[in-house]
Each structure stands twice: as C-alpha cells, then as structure tokens.
Amino acid sequence: MSRTIQVGLIGFGLSGRYFHAPFLTVNPYFKLAKVVERHRNDAQAFDPAIQTVRSHEDLLSDPAIDLVIVGSPNDTHYPYAKAALEADKHVLIEKPFANTSEQARELLDLATAKGLVAIPYQNRRYDADFLTIQQLLEQHKLGDVVEYEAHFDRYRPDVLNSWKELDPEGGGNLLNLGPHLIDQAVLLFGVPDAVFAEVRTVRPGGVLDDYFDIRLFYPNKRVILKSNMLAADNSLRYVIHGTKGSFVKHGLDIQEETQRKNILPNTPDWGQEPESQYGTLTTPEGKQTIPSRRGNYHHFYDNLYRAIVGESGPEVTAEQAYTTIRIMELALESSRTGRGLKFERGRPAV
Structure with missing residues (x-):
C-alpha cells in the first residue's frame, strides 16, 4: 500500500451508510474523513472520527481530500461530480452516473482532461x-x-x-x-x-x-x-x-x-x-x-484504489458508463x- 486515499462523502442516506461507509471502514486503502450532511450527524454516530460538514463547497475546498463519493439524490450527481472534478478530486458516483448521456460524456471528458478517475458505483x-x-x-x-x-x-x-x-x-x-x-x-x-x-x-x-x-x-x-x-x-x-x-x-x-x-x-x-x-x-x-x-x-473498492494510484484501469470503463446511460x-x-x-x-x- 503506497498511500491512503482520503475520502469525502456527499450524503449519508442508504447509499452512504450501508454501501460505502462500512466498506471504507474495513479497507486499509481508504479513510473516510468527511461527510456532507445538511442537518443531521448520522456519520459521526457511525464513526466519531468522521468530520461532518454542511455543504459540498466545504468538502471540496479541503486539499487533503483525494476522492469524493457522490451519494446524494440523482439530480445532484452531475453538478456535484463536475464540481469535484474541477476541484481536482477523483469521483465515485452512485448510480445513475448521470441523468443524461450528454452529462455523462461531459464528466468523462473532464476527468480524462484532468487525469482523474470518474466512475459509477456498479456494485x-x-x-x-x-x-x-x-x-x-x-x-x-x-x-x-x-x-x-x-x-x-x-x-x-x-x-x-x-x-x-x-x-x-x-x-x-x-x-x-x-x-x-x-x-x-x-x-x-x-x-x-x-x-x-x-x-x-x-x-x-x-x-x-x-x-x-x-x-x-x-x-x-x-x-x-x-x-x-x-x-x-x-x-x-x-x-x-x-x-x-x-x-x-x-x-x-x-x-x-x-x-x-x-x-x-x-x-x-x-x-x-x-x-x-x-x-x-x-x-x-x-x-x-x-x-x-x-x-x-x-x-x-480495491479496483478503485488501483485506478486512483495508477496501478490499473477502472473495471467499469468510460464506454460502459456512457453506454448504460444512453441505453x-x-x-x-x-x-x-x-x-x-x-x-x-x-x-x-x-
């Protein structure tokens, strides 16, 4: 393990609480450092070491965050992921990757231009x-x-x-x-x-x-x-x-x-x-x-780590992510x- 990926999670509903936080907790390649919750503190109840912030802007302004997981409602996937990529963060996006194929194409183009990973959570x-x-x-x-x-x-x-x-x-x-x-x-x-x-x-x-x-x-x-x-x-x-x-x-x-x-x-x-x-x-x-x-x-998550550190490509390819939305x-x-x-x-x- 060359380094630990610092993770920021947007949203702590079903996706964040049960699909992401438990796996990040037991995986030594990742550390769930911050969670965006507008009004609640459920992430800290899950793990007191997690810091709660109240907006995605607060999360994206932290230079220590390497990976942003977008686990908020579907209509926010594209704007939050785009903002994360523009802030030079890798992004893991809950399905759907985007609501339209044009949004998906734009996110994939932006990630490629910046040398970042943008991948849907196809668990x-x-x-x-x-x-x-x-x-x-x-x-x-x-x-x-x-x-x-x-x-x-x-x-x-x-x-x-x-x-x-x-x-x-x-x-x-x-x-x-x-x-x-x-x-x-x-x-x-x-x-x-x-x-x-x-x-x-x-x-x-x-x-x-x-x-x-x-x-x-x-x-x-x-x-x-x-x-x-x-x-x-x-x-x-x-x-x-x-x-x-x-x-x-x-x-x-x-x-x-x-x-x-x-x-x-x-x-x-x-x-x-x-x-x-x-x-x-x-x-x-x-x-x-x-x-x-x-x-x-x-x-x-293991494949996501290897993709972020450059050891291999993501198993969910850009073509597959785009094709799913287009279908x-x-x-x-x-x-x-x-x-x-x-x-x-x-x-x-x-």
Missing part, C-alpha cells in the same frame, strides 16, 4: 449470482447464449414520500434499478444493436415509472431486463438459455441485507449465499445445483414512441 457486478453467471459463461457451461433475462423486482404497492418516487428530475424505477441490470448486460455482451422498451407506471397513485421491460438486440441473442414494483413473487433473478443448457437463479444477493443489520463486511463468510438460493443448471444430461460464488463488493435514454424514447431504436455505435469522446 451489482459483484453480487453472488452475477459472479456465478460469469463463471458459468467463462466455463462455457451454457454454450452460446441465445436468450438472457434478468429481473430486479420488488413489492412496494404504496408510493413512498421520497425523491426516488416523486422527483421528475431524478426519480423513477428506471434510473434507480435500471443501471444495475443494464450495466451487467453491457459487461457480458457489449453494446447492443438496438433497444426496444416499455417504461410505465403500474401502481395506483404512482407519479413516476415503477415498471420497465427493456429488450436489447444483438446479432445472435436477445437480452430482456425487467423490473416491477408490484411483483409479490419477486424471487426470480435470472433465466439464461444457451446452446448447451439453461440456468435459472432465484434470490437476491445477501450483502445489502447483511449490511442493514449493522454487520461490518469483514466477517469470514461475507457474501456467502445460503444453499436455498443456489441456481439450477439444466442440460440434456439432467439438472445440477450450482453453488453460488461468494458476493464481494470489496473487489470494487436508458433510448428505452424512454422507445417506450414513448413504441418503436425499436438503433444504438448508434461509437465510443464517448474521452
């Missing part, structure tokens, strides 16, 4: 189920994939009094859960040829979208990405069909649930799913239970027009 790449799927594909257990279906469903019939469900500038289920499913698909299969989607509101009294069905078209496969906030039976996660077999997986990765129990992520069995959540591989030879790989959000834009336009839309290929200007 779901390191869920137990997705790591297991990657292993199966690497081992060619399914053959060539012809259809890939991923779900991130919930059952929340009541509309919450939250910006995530009410703010038209950054709320809605597509911006909330869409980046997870889209990023995973882009990581596995790259940029699609075209996008067709239905994005709508299904809950009585709903204000913003709470349902999406996105179809990504590739030359030899179809990718289906779905989320429904009225799914009482919401255990299904993946159904993948290939030329050699099929894989079906139920149950959500346990890392978030464990973190909400105030358990620090340094336990020996961290991220190990129960056997009841193992997936099933079906081939002409029969059915086989596939033990899940251990979920591991630690890997994201969400095309999904909204497709839903509005009822047409499939071509994805214009080309790397972001970074």
Whole structure:
C-alpha cells in the first residue's frame, strides 16, 4: 500500500451508510474523513472520527481530500461530480452516473482532461449470482447464449414520500434499478444493436415509472431486463438459455441485507449465499445445483484504489458508463414512441 486515499462523502442516506461507509471502514486503502450532511450527524454516530460538514463547497475546498463519493439524490450527481472534478478530486458516483448521456460524456471528458478517475458505483457486478453467471459463461457451461433475462423486482404497492418516487428530475424505477441490470448486460455482451422498451407506471397513485421491460438486440441473442414494483413473487433473478443448457437463479444477493443489520463486511463468510438460493443448471444430461460464488463488493473498492494510484484501469470503463446511460435514454424514447431504436455505435469522446 503506497498511500491512503482520503475520502469525502456527499450524503449519508442508504447509499452512504450501508454501501460505502462500512466498506471504507474495513479497507486499509481508504479513510473516510468527511461527510456532507445538511442537518443531521448520522456519520459521526457511525464513526466519531468522521468530520461532518454542511455543504459540498466545504468538502471540496479541503486539499487533503483525494476522492469524493457522490451519494446524494440523482439530480445532484452531475453538478456535484463536475464540481469535484474541477476541484481536482477523483469521483465515485452512485448510480445513475448521470441523468443524461450528454452529462455523462461531459464528466468523462473532464476527468480524462484532468487525469482523474470518474466512475459509477456498479456494485451489482459483484453480487453472488452475477459472479456465478460469469463463471458459468467463462466455463462455457451454457454454450452460446441465445436468450438472457434478468429481473430486479420488488413489492412496494404504496408510493413512498421520497425523491426516488416523486422527483421528475431524478426519480423513477428506471434510473434507480435500471443501471444495475443494464450495466451487467453491457459487461457480458457489449453494446447492443438496438433497444426496444416499455417504461410505465403500474401502481395506483404512482407519479413516476415503477415498471420497465427493456429488450436489447444483438446479432445472435436477445437480452430482456425487467423490473416491477408490484411483483409479490419477486424471487426470480435470472433465466439464461444457451446452446448447451439453461440456468435459472432465484434470490437476491445477501450483502445489502447483511449490511442493514449493522454487520461490518469483514466477517469470514461475507457474501456467502445460503444453499436455498443456489441456481439450477439444466442440460440434456439432467439438472445440477450450482453453488453460488461468494458476493464481494470489496473487489470494487480495491479496483478503485488501483485506478486512483495508477496501478490499473477502472473495471467499469468510460464506454460502459456512457453506454448504460444512453441505453436508458433510448428505452424512454422507445417506450414513448413504441418503436425499436438503433444504438448508434461509437465510443464517448474521452
């Protein structure tokens, strides 16, 4: 370890409290030094060594801060990240990376010009189920994939009094859960040829979208990405069909649930799913239970450290960050027009 990265965190809600602070606490490469909270002092209750400041300007003016994590509401991601980059700070941005592809492109261009890291927090790449799927594909257990279906469903019939469900500038289920499913698909299969989607509101009294069905078209496969906030039976996660077999997986990765129990992520069995959540591989030879790989959000932070100190590039590339946002834009336009839309290929200007 050549140095410790001094971290400033904007926001200490669900993201800051349960996804970032615990992992930063147990990782010797990072020190969570300051947290921006407008009115509360929850960060100091979590760790009295953390200093609370009341504005992002107070945080960005500190020359000791190396990395700024933007964990505030979605409509603030772009302005806060841009301000952090202009202050010569690396930035880790909660999903979505930005609300529009033009905002994403601008942030990526600025980071490149300044030699800084700007990366979205795509922790779901390191869920137990997705790591297991990657292993199966690497081992060619399914053959060539012809259809890939991923779900991130919930059952929340009541509309919450939250910006995530009410703010038209950054709320809605597509911006909330869409980046997870889209990023995973882009990581596995790259940029699609075209996008067709239905994005709508299904809950009585709903204000913003709470349902999406996105179809990504590739030359030899179809990718289906779905989320429904009225799914009482919401255990299904993946159904993948290939030329050699099929894989079906139920149950959500346990890392978030464990973190909400105030358990620090340094336990020996961290991220190990129960056997009841193992997936099933079906081939002409029969059915086989596939033990899940251990979920591991630690890997994201370790890669982020190496990217900041120049030992390796970020695993979430600029092209992937941009592509994820652009697919969400095309999904909204497709839903509005009822047409499939071509994805214009080309790397972001970074």
